[in-house]
Amino acid sequence: MDPTAPNSGDANGGAAADATAPSNTTVTLPPLTLRDVPLLPSAAAATDTIPNPISRHPYFHPPATFYISPGDVSLRHAFFDLASASPSPLVAYRRAGPRAGVAVDPARARAAVVTCGGLCPGLNTVLRELVVGLRELYGVRDVFGVAAGYRGFYGPDADHARLDLAAVDDWHKKGGTVLKTTRGGFDLNKIVDGIVARGYTQVYAIGGDGTMRGAVAIFNEFKRRGLNISITGIPKTVDNDIGIIDRSFGFQTAVEIAQQAIDAAHVEAVSAVNGIGLVKLMGRSTGHIALHATLSSRDVDCCLIPEVDFYLEGKGGLFEFLYERIKQKGHAVVVVAEGAGQELIPRTDDQKREQDESGNIVFLDVGPWLKSELGKWWKREHPSELFTVKYIDPTYMIRAVPANATDNLYCTLLAHSAIHGIMAGYTGFVPGPINGNYSYIPLEDVAVAKNPVDVNDHKWAWVRSVTNQPDFMKPKY
Numbered sequence: 001m002d003p004t005a006p007n008s009g010d011a012n013g014g015a016a017a018d019a020t021a022p023s024n025t026t027v028t029l030p031p032l033t034l035r036d037v038p039l040l041p042s043a044a045a046a047t048d049t050i051p052n053p054i055s056r057h058p059y060f061h062p063p064a065t066f067y068i069s070p071g072d073v074s075l076r077h078a079f080f081d082l083a084s085a086s087p088s089p090l091v092a093y094r095r096a097g098p099r100a101g102v103a104v105d106p107a108r109a110r111a112a113v114v115t116c117g118g119l120c121p122g123l124n125t126v127l128r129e130l131v132v133g134l135r136e137l138y139g140v141r142d143v144f145g146v147a148a149g150y151r152g153f154y155g156p157d158a159d160h161a162r163l164d165l166a167a168v169d170d171w172h173k174k175g176g177t178v179l180k181t182t183r184g185g186f187d188l189n190k191i192v193d194g195i196v197a198r199g200y201t202q203v204y205a206i207g208g209d210g211t212m213r214g215a216v217a218i219f220n221e222f223k224r225r226g227l228n229i230s231i232t233g234i235p236k237t238v239d240n241d242i243g244i245i246d247r248s249f250g251f252q253t254a255v256e257i258a259q260q261a262i263d264a265a266h267v268e269a270v271s272a273v274n275g276i277g278l279v280k281l282m283g284r285s286t287g288h289i290a291l292h293a294t295l296s297s298r299d300v301d302c303c304l305i306p307e308v309d310f311y312l313e314g315k316g317g318l319f320e321f322l323y324e325r326i327k328q329k330g331h332a333v334v335v336v337a338e339g340a341g342q343e344l345i346p347r348t349d350d351q352k353r354e355q356d357e358s359g360n361i362v363f364l365d366v367g368p369w370l371k372s373e374l375g376k377w378w379k380r381e382h383p384s385e386l387f388t389v390k391y392i393d394p395t396y397m398i399r400a401v402p403a404n405a406t407d408n409l410y411c412t413l414l415a416h417s418a419i420h421g422i423m424a425g426y427t428g429f430v431p432g433p434i435n436g437n438y439s440y441i442p443l444e445d446v447a448v449a450k451n452p453v454d455v456n457d458h459k460w461a462w463v464r465s466v467t468n469q470p471d472f473m474k475p476k477y
């Protein structure tokens with residue numbers, strides 16, 4: 001029997017002739033929507049491409065299969081439901097990677113790289129690989145590092161250093177960003193004027209959601225002014241709060257470092273009489289770091305994230321739960337994401353209005369507040385019982401480190417994907433893995449896509465089963 005021949009099964013998952021044997025079912029898929037990325041004006045107008053300089057590499061002779069076919073796409077969703085025929089339409093993105101023909105002349109290319117927003121493990125690796133990849137793969141010699149974020153494109157102190165192979169050689173071993181980073185200072189006209197004045201033809205902006213929104217504004221201004229300059233946003237956020245892509249670089253490193261804080265909290269809690277170890281981890285609007293650190297550690301009794309409301313006192317509340325847990329096993333460990341419980345913390349009108357330079361709301365510190373409220377409650381409810389809270393705040397320690405091996409590799413693939421896309425003539429895009437396949441996504445899609453923890457999925461259910469923490473539903477009586 002031909003195992004590839006379709007049998008009598010139907011497209012809705014109906015029974016095949018012999019349900020006990022493996023079978024093939026022919027399924028008619030919904031239409032495919034390509035969320036395409038824009039082309040640089042010169043690439044859109046060109047009638048031909050030039051051979052990829054990688055083909056002239058003295059040592060590596062790429063086979064034809066090395067290049068991505070211009071028609072190659074990756075699918076947004078890895079799963080398809082035969083019963084409901086969804087998602088529909090299917091959404092596809094261009095596959096990232098080198099093209100046999102490029103639209104940009106490397107000899108005329110002048111690249112600017114910039115880092116914006118908070119730190120993240122791997123920033124320096126991305127910078128290094130942009131410099132090395134541009135030069136080694138495509139022969140682009142003019143690569144400049146723009147110091148201090150978007151504001152570095154303008155102003156009397158603007159510092160643009162030429163980056164060569166020797167300069168960036170060991171950057172992948174360094175935490176932080178050698179270029180320095182800032183928040184705020186987004187003056188669109190001055191930034192675009194600065195880019196034009198220095199003759200840049202391509203801009204690589206590495207940053208989080210704010211940086212992506214800024215890159216969209218720059219891309220639109222390039223278009224409005226009819227400039228033949230390309231821009232790509234390389235997604236960076238230790239919180240893993242950027243949507244569409246699988247995860248952001250540096251996230252796994254941060255989770256790994258967070259383990260050390262949880263281990264210490266556990267040791268302190270176990271070694272005290274009625275001890276609680278409390279760890280605050282980064283995560284402004286998403287609790288991915290707290291969730292993953294909790295799942296990896298197995299020592300955590302309660303994980304508090306911004307996506308799940310909780311309350312402190314009364315039946316079903318946090319404090320009663322912790323008291324019960326201490327009665328059962330003598331200690332407890334709590335992990336709280338920085339954005340959790342913000343609405344519970346009393347704040348003044350001034351505090352309500354406080355923003356950082358980029359306009360992000362400044363959060364109150366949930367860690368010390370939780371420690372203090374817990375102490376007051378214990379003293380009031382159980383005055384005769386010993387009690388200790390050891391609070392650990394490893395906030396910046398988890399992001400101010402070099403990337404681990406997995407993240408370093410990820411950063412390299414991201415940087416190279418960005419370069420291949422720019423040299424192919426694309427602009428206004430973000431490179432990133434979707435279901436493990438590196439793809440080009442329109443900048444404007446990534447700028448608005450959020451990535452909250454899905455509290456209805458298996459991962460959060462797993463947290464609940466590991467910690468056995470309450471669901472914090474208010475009791476109805």
Ligand SMILES: Nc1ncnc2c1ncn2[C@@H]1O[C@H](COP(=O)(O)OP(=O)(O)OP(=O)(O)O)[C@@H](O)[C@H]1O
Nearest residue numbers: 117118183184186207208209210211213214237358
């Ligand atoms: N809506 C926007 N339009 C234009 N520029 C923006 C916008 N939002 C933020 N920016 C600019 O983008 C840069 C980085 O923003 P922000 O400080 O919010 O960090 P981020 O990129 O979100 O990174 P992270 O949140 O991971 O630290 C800043 O220079 C900020 O002024």
Ligand SMILES: O=P(O)(O)OC[C@H]1O[C@](O)(CO)[C@@H](O)[C@@H]1O
Nearest residue numbers: 118119238239282283284338356
């Ligand atoms: O103190 P900074 O450098 O502004 O950064 C803090 C913020 O940056 C992040 O790491 C990423 O947005 C958040 O988790 C955190 O609130």
Ligand SMILES: [Mg+2]
Nearest residue numbers: 117208209210
């Ligand atoms: Mg942000």
